[in-house]
Amino acid sequence: MRGTERRTPPKTSRTRIGTWRRTLLAALLTAAIAAPLSGAARPQIPAPTPAALPPLTATSLHTTYEANRADAARAAHMAAAHGDPHRAAADQALAGPGRNLLAFDGRGAGQATEVLGDLAHADHIAVLVPGSDTSLDTYARFHKAAAALYTDLTHRAPHGTTAAVISWLGYEPPATVSTTVTTTTRADEAAPRLRAFVSHLRTATKPQAHLSLLCHSYGTVVCGRAAPGLDADDIALVGSPGTGADSAAALHTDARVWAARGADDWIRRVPHTRVHLFGTTIGFGTDPVSRAFGARVFDAADADHSGYFTPGSASLANLARITLGETSEVTRA
Incomplete structure (x- = not known):
């Protein structure tokens, strides 16, 4: 009956609706993840090239820790000279005697x-x-x-x-x-x-x-x-x-x-x-x-x-x- 007849949208309309839905879903996903937090800056801060380290073994751990602490200390000085006291403080904390680093790269x-x-x-x-x-x-x-x-x-x-x-x-x-x-x-x-x-x-x-x-x-x-x-x-x-x-x-x-x-x-x-x-x-x-x-x-x-x-x-x-x-x-x- 005419009063209950359902009309199928033209193909071009269905395509537009599908595209709109996918775009909206993507936007919603991005918003759901991004909205609750604010992004952190990603500064290009200079730092030394990571130290060449021996293969990781139980006996090489001490050497690895010492080398990476030294790198973190150097990175702290370079960050300070670059005018970034926040990064310098973060690097210096990792250079502390009680910190055991298996890897460290202070660049970027x-x-x-x-x-x-x-x-x-x-x-x-x-x-x-x-x-x-x-x-x-x-x-x-x-x-x-x-x-x-x-x-x-x-x-x-x-x-x-x-x-x-x-x-x-x-x-x-x-x-x-x-x-x-x-x-x-x-x-x-x-x-x-x-x-x-x-x-x-x-x-x-x-x-x-x-x-x-x-x-x-x-x-x-x-x-x-x-x-x-x-x-x-x-x-x-x-x-x-x-x-x-x-x-x-x-x-x-x-x-x-x-x-x-x-x-x-x-x-x-x-x-x-x-x-x-x-x-x-x-x-x-x-x-x-x-x-x-x-x-x-x-x-x-x-x-x-x-x-x-x-x-x-x-x-x-x-x-x-x-x-x-x-x-x-x-x-x-």
């Missing part, structure tokens, strides 16, 4: 890999992989998260068991306010570096050491892209916008895959989909805490996006349990 946004604890003799090792806007300028907050986990581990570990934490800023995370943060481009560049680092790490640690990757925000995309062939026992994804994979099985890893999202984390508003737009794939696919993804979902209570390593929190306790291999003690969501 900067990169650093730091060890907390006795790496060579650790029974359990956690590698923290950070998200967007992490650089030497913001490294202090990354270090704070690693230190909180290390403190929790030292209190929680059974007698006679030792643990170490590594803060791995071994790639250049995208700026939060950028189009790069909505794609896997930086993660694809970082993934082989993370795989190589973990492989080298195994030569400097106990053969039977339990190794976990604890990945936050855009860092979960890095871990997702690095997962195939990664020599890890556990991979934990917190505050994740997605991994670029449709499921935990699609990560092609033998590691146990965990995921958590706090109730107050704004990342929950990010659309979990992928859109092919202008030759680029925008978005990261299935929500890692969804049943469809298939990860082991654990409790993060009311953590916000920056709160997963807050001392005394449910999320930090569970991340410590995962690091210690106490999987039966992890509280599920």
Whole structure:
């Protein structure tokens, strides 16, 4: 009947509607990720070329730490001469006698890999992989998260068991306010570096050491892209916008895959989909805490996006349990 007849839009109209929807979705995804935070500056700050280091082994750790502290001290002087006291202070902190750096590069946004604890003799090792806007300028907050986990581990570990934490800023995370943060481009560049680092790490640690990757925000995309062939026992994804994979099985890893999202984390508003737009794939696919993804979902209570390593929190306790291999003690969501 005329009153109930449905008309199909012309093909050109359907095409325009589809294009508009894809563009809108991409804009929403960008806004959802970018709006809650402000981007950090990425200054081109001079620093020395990283030191030539011996292969990473248990016996070369001391030499490596000393060389990188010396580089950080030189970088601090150069940053100060460049007129950047904030970077100079950040570099000088890393040059301190108690800081153990496996890697340091003070050029540009900067990169650093730091060890907390006795790496060579650790029974359990956690590698923290950070998200967007992490650089030497913001490294202090990354270090704070690693230190909180290390403190929790030292209190929680059974007698006679030792643990170490590594803060791995071994790639250049995208700026939060950028189009790069909505794609896997930086993660694809970082993934082989993370795989190589973990492989080298195994030569400097106990053969039977339990190794976990604890990945936050855009860092979960890095871990997702690095997962195939990664020599890890556990991979934990917190505050994740997605991994670029449709499921935990699609990560092609033998590691146990965990995921958590706090109730107050704004990342929950990010659309979990992928859109092919202008030759680029925008978005990261299935929500890692969804049943469809298939990860082991654990409790993060009311953590916000920056709160997963807050001392005394449910999320930090569970991340410590995962690091210690106490999987039966992890509280599920």
